Amino acid sequence: MNDRNDILVALAGQQNAGKSTLFNVLTGARQHVANYPGVTVDKKYGQYSDAEGVVRTVDLPGTYSLTSFSLEERVAREFLLQERPDVTVNVVDASNLRRALHLTLQILEMELPVVLALNMMDVAEGRGLRIDQEALAERLGLPVVRTVGRKGEGREPLRAAIRALARSGERQPARVSVDYGPLDPDIQVLTSAIAAAPELAGIPSRWLALKLLDDDTQAAQLTAERLDATHTETLLQEAAHRRATFEQEYGLDVSDHLVSCRERTVGRLLDGVLVGREGNRPTLTERIDCVILNRAAAPVFLVLTVFLIYQIAIVWGYELTTYTWPFLARARELIAGLLPAAGFLVDPYTRDIGLWLVDSANTLLNYVPIFLILFALIAMLEDSGYMARIAFILDKVLHRFGLHGQSTLPLILGGVFAGGCAVPGVMATKGIPDHRARMATILTVPFMNCLAKVPLYTLLLGIFFVEDKSLMMFYISTMTIIFALLVSKLLTKTVLRGHETSPFVMELPTYHLPTVSGVLRRAFERTWVYVKKVGTIVVAVAVVVFTLLQFPGISDERLADYEQRGRAAVTAFQQAMAGNAYREVATAANITSLLNVYNDYKRAKLNAKGADASSAVDAHFARLNPDFLPLISPPRGDKDARQASRALRDMDSARKTLRREMKEERITNSLLGMIGRGMEPVTQFAGFDWKINVALLSSFAARESSVATLGVLFQQDADQNATLEARMGAETRAAGATALLGTSIILFFALYPPCLATTVMVKVQTGSYKWMIFSIVFPTLLGLGVASAVYSIGLATGTSGIEMMSWTYFSALALLLTLGLFGGRDGRARHPVLESPADGGLRA
Template sequence: MPNLTSSPRSRLKVALAGQQNAGKSTLFNALTGARQHIANYPGVTVEKKSGVYVDGDLKVEVVDLPGTYSLTSFSLEERVARDFLLRDKPDVIVNVIDASTLERSLPLTFQLIEMGVPVVAVVNMIDVAGRLGLNVDPDALGARLGVPVIASVGRRGVGIPELRAAIRQTADCAHVRSPNIVDYGALEDAVADIEHRLAGTSVRPAAISPRWLALALLDGGSEAETLLVGPAGEREAVAAAARQARETFEASAGTSASDHIIACRLRHALDTIQASVQDRRQGLPISERIDRVLLNRWLAPLFLLATIWLVYQLSIVQGYELTKVTWPLLASFRNWASSVLPAAGFLNDPFVRAFGLWMVDSVNTLLNYVPIFLILFSLIAILEDSGYMARIAFILDRILKRFGLHGQSTLPMVLAGVFAGGCAVPGVMATKAIPDLRARLATILTVPFMNCLAKVPLYTLLISMFFPDHKGLVLFYLSTITVVVALLVAKLLTVTVLRKMETAPFVMELPHYHLPTLTGVLRRAIDRTWLYVKKVGTIVVAVAAVIYVLLQYPDLSADRIAYFQGRAEAAIAEFHDRMAGNPHAAAVASQERLIDLINVFTAYRAEKLNAGGKSASDALDAAYSSRHPEFVPFLLRSADPNARKAASALKTLADERKTLRREMKEERLTVSILGRIGQALEPVTRFAGFDWRINVALLSSFAARESSVATLGVLFGSDDGEARRLEDRMEAQGQTNYTALTAVSLMLFFALYPPCLATMIMVRLQTASTRWMLFAIAFPTVLGLMVAGTVQLIGTAFALDGLTTISVVYGSALALFVIVGLYRSPREAWRAARSAPSPATTREIPS
């Protein structure tokens, strides 16, 4: 217990504790403002939010603990909250209580008071309780609890000054009362005996209240025994005494000690409410009336589908339209970076330039999706703050738990891309909220199967090539089979490698509906987007550097370099021959000036493409005329015959240079480390229909999914320099190697293929385990190759076309999905018979 004195303090540590949806985060934001930090608790994946505010000469650190209903360590969140309170020793606990659900909130309050740390109770959302007909008297409630009680409306800032004052007064012992404790009746003798034993030994840590620890030991949780310290013999003696007392009580009382403790706290809560709350409720509350429609057995799925469709319509479709506005800005930044980096050579660029532009392009790829994520996270914040997100989890829990997942697996799957869109990185990040360890891991390992936005380009390419008359049907197959496969894989994992993982029941308070505040939504969206950019951005830069090396080294042989150099010199010589006698030849008399001209011409054409409208194009011409007057005849249209000849000669040389650079790039890729790896993998992937080119595209897509199509564009470069579509080039060069059956195998493999490296790093962060990260790479790879190989085998053996093959695969997966979903083991059937979900709440409280 903290050492409380009456001397003034300079720093305080305050813990915000309370159940889910009680408004903790809102109060946290109101207290700390923008001075916040988000991290993970050491050794676990639960999010830790801390912030600071200054109250006069006092600096107060506020830690927002995970939402929890008790401190029994039943779930990871409960364990994290309990361990923080016991080991980090906050000076004050601020217990945030939902004024409209006092009956379910107060048992946690009693446990916090029993810990012996000074407590300030905040009865939040007092306005909601008032509208429901519940008039809470803070003074009467404080008298019953024996701790200061503040009434607040967190989202409007009501009660915040009073809360800060109460925190200061409580910490300075100027406002401390004698907290009232729960009377546990027939168990009190056992509590007193264990307290006495704890006092007579050194097994109780100094910071832990003996009464709280005695109750925890009697409650039956083995976790409480791990809190004991000192000699092993003394620890075992105290633990054995608690077990004996518990068994004796249960034999005489006919109920478990745990149930008795819960029942006593519930009775004490009801007595406290009766003395401090006037209940004037009439009729059903508005939230329950809304739920009768939104949670209706038949209407709930329709509202859910409409909500998900609206989220994607606004974020993916409209957000993608915004990228058309932001991309020119990023392209302009790329052009600026190109202008400040060392100038390009004729065939080869200086390393600083090549590597720098590679980095810029990699970062731009990430930043281009920021508008989408800002909108998506804003909409998710609206769903959370309004209270509907909890209803979505409740609606889907019955289905998801059949496959080993959890109601709160819904949000990660939505973020990862239930339909065509989304991203696995925020999907994996969102698994923090799942309290069930087994379901959390199963969700982390399966959300990458969703159709992230970066998978769509490859799907579009292959469908356009091989299924031009059935685009909608094939895209429907792909967009839904991934969800089916994800659920089937989750079921497989939970009954095999995850079967021994710790589980917890689906416990969720359905909050009252609220109108979200603009400030809260924007703050949440910006925080989450910035976290995405910060974490993924660093990863993308690191991955881009590795991929650059793998694609560039080893370089071409001396003979091949000499070959390309000879062609370049011939092209330059042809240019000078065409410029012979031309008065404009003086501007490019030296090799250096010719390279400068080509670079200026290349930059001019790039900026010309981004110029919006005639006025911008004219301004660009004027700018280049001012900066490079000697090159104007080569760049701008002119009636001068010599200028037209000069421009034609330059264009021919620039096109030949472009062709040479592209051919060198393709050949360098073939002999690069990554290219050789792709060729080495052919014996393994050939049975799935993949050659080395597809292997290289898949390997590059491990860094970023979008790289698959970009790499194919390089591998299938045009031999004659014509700007033909990638589909045409692949059809011409692939010949009989690529068929519709190959496309089906590749699309299914790509759907199951391990997620990109950024997602893998996020899996490592969320699981705190390299082993699970490697499993998330190996398992989908093996599964994908098995599926792709089976498709090739069956399609070839029965001479099926691509559409028939993918239809058979889809039908088989759907049939297996139905069978697995309907099947219940005897143990599951017994559990289902004993419990039925209730939208009203939480775990059942014995009477």
């Protein structure tokens, strides 16, 4: 194949024009998703082959124009300007043709070969619109192809038009040209000056002149990069002078003039080409919006939609993990079988770290069913057109606190209702167009009540707030959204103040029925991105956490003591086996292997579902370990086997006790444990001792581990059978702790940094380790500050825990209402754009 026949094609178009769907139709499964260098905007690229070569295809971010107001606009414009694709496919919504052609004219001004794809023609025809395709192609001077992306219609004609245009190599300006009236002389002067500068070769002269007259900062920067300082200053001053003269003479902003001239050009292009439906009968979309966006009904539909997403993806999706987890568990057993065998008390290092990494990966992979369902539902909302309406409904409230209407779904998924998960919440921020609001959402989603926080809350309520449990649950379940909004306001006024924001342009597209293929493709695609990106980083971070928990380890003296107790357990077992028919099986050399097989068998029987699976486990172990099987599963009537099995069970129990005690001591003396002790001079103001510090630090790996760690640290005696609530409650109360400590821990945990998986997702979504570290450090300082203030004030004033929680809650609520009512907006312009009526105009 000749490389000269390989071409680069870019798909450009406005949001909701079906561009990504058409991209999928063109490229099929041969596509990849990455980020543009230095930004977090999706870069979707793929390829297909025709008779003449390979067609590399890039799906540019959806954008309404090629200005530099938003990140998406700049990314799309810079790609077209720098890569100069062989063909640019301008995908337009045929039912909103008047608005779409504004972008077409701007692409043509960049002197690029363009194919116009009239997409969603079925929608246009369903609304009674008729488009003279040949006349439009004649007036524009470029190929026009009819497509219906969601049905796969028009793929071959579009491919043929792309190849034909690329073969011609035509890069001359298109036939249509915008008449900018009194501004044209100024454009000509600047165009000539730009064309005369050899350093600016390759940049469309007329396009750059327009951008400089429009005071485009990115265009000015591009000029400065190519020209020396003197020539740059001369050119920019000339553009500024002509812009000021025009605006003073005509009393009209240059940007507004350019838009109005393009609108007149579009009107002339469509005169006689676009014929609207007769009468003023409202469309189906307009009739649905009369109900969905009704002032009274809109909140009801919104709450119902959000609840269904949460219920289906998080609640029901989590139920699916009962079916997928056995596969992960079997994979773990398989890997465990390949690793060195477990020792009697101490396992080989490779086994420890290997299983630690497998468990870390399984924790993430266990969320895959949830993500598949979640991303499928999000795709359905996007394709149907309702996602834009969610943002429109809530933006007015949320953006007072620096958030965005599309922040709603991430916050819900994070756990506005107790039981969400911050990982999918952070992932769902991808679609927020406003960069500052997106960053604020990413940093506040972890404040929500994820499912993994619930065990610790339940434990603390059972210890300190037995009589006030209902009131405390109300506080816990609602205070996180209060904290999130307040923190978002704080961040947007401080560290995010200089971050880019953009005018809020909201389009309410026509309603569509999502296609099964489109929904499934995006669901699997986004889930794979999660598995690929997050998995690699989590494995690296898990190694660090493992090291902090394992080293420096147990001293030689303490290890010798544990080994002596282990030998005593083995001796007791051997004495119990004296005179037993199976004593030759349970020799000293076989004891560790026997115990390992015993535990493998118990796990396999526990995971077996049904009588057939249980029998299969027996048959499997009978083949692998026929000598051990009578001891681990004694036959009926065999007294010696039953006696040996009881002795084996007692030795296994003693071994587990020793291993658990060693684990506790290892954690206590580990680097993480020493950090916990070293933190006591600071955390004492919040009432935390080293055990609570270690539990909170260990929960960074996974929230659930906070309770598990407390269970290890507050061990029960061998002759007790008390719950963790009873053991921890008795010890903390003996140390003088009250419900005030419970309040302090709850407040800190509510503001605590995100877990390991979430911090990794913060890195993935922001593309920055700086923000990953900030997402850990800032909540830690904030949570510790709030917890210390509440505990210290309560201790000094003699206020009870429930009273301090009430004071904290209502103080935060009062501050929230004050900022919401009198704090003003965040400065972002809000421009909702509703669906265009049949004649192509806009109504706001």
